[in-house]
Amino acid sequence: MFITDVVSVLPWNIIDTRWMILRFLKVRRFKQYQTFIVNYISDTCSDFINPEILTKLLDTLTMTILLMLFSHFLACIWMLIGYDGLYNENHGWLRIQLDKGHTQNELTSIYVSSFYWIITSFSSIGYGDVIGTTN
Secondary structure (H helix, E strand, O other), X not given: OHHHHHHHHOOHHHHOHHHHHHHHHHHHHHHHHHXXXXXXXXXXXXXXXXXXXXXXXXXXXXXXXXXXXXXXXXXXXXXHHHHHHHHHHOXXXXXHHHHOOOOOOOHHHHHHHHHHHHHHHHHOOOOOOOOOOOO
């Protein structure tokens, strides 16, 4: 495990860009963190909460964290699609956002719009004023 941690933190974009995929070994640590958090909460709260209810709470917490991580990943992909449409063809959902007054340097605003779109797409709540458009 130590070796994969060392390999994952090396600056592969400087060393050799062909091996940048090795940086994704960091994802393995999420499982370790999840196990640690579940065990810690389980050990800490087992005296106060019914074990059956505690198990359900921990399962809900785990599912929520995984949903947020997956939504973050898809929001980043949606941003990439928006930037690709903006730079290559000058249209798409990001062009519409920029026409509404957002600036291209507002990365946080663009990420929040992407994350909002992903969450509303998954939950079928509705889009409101953020609409995904591409050619």
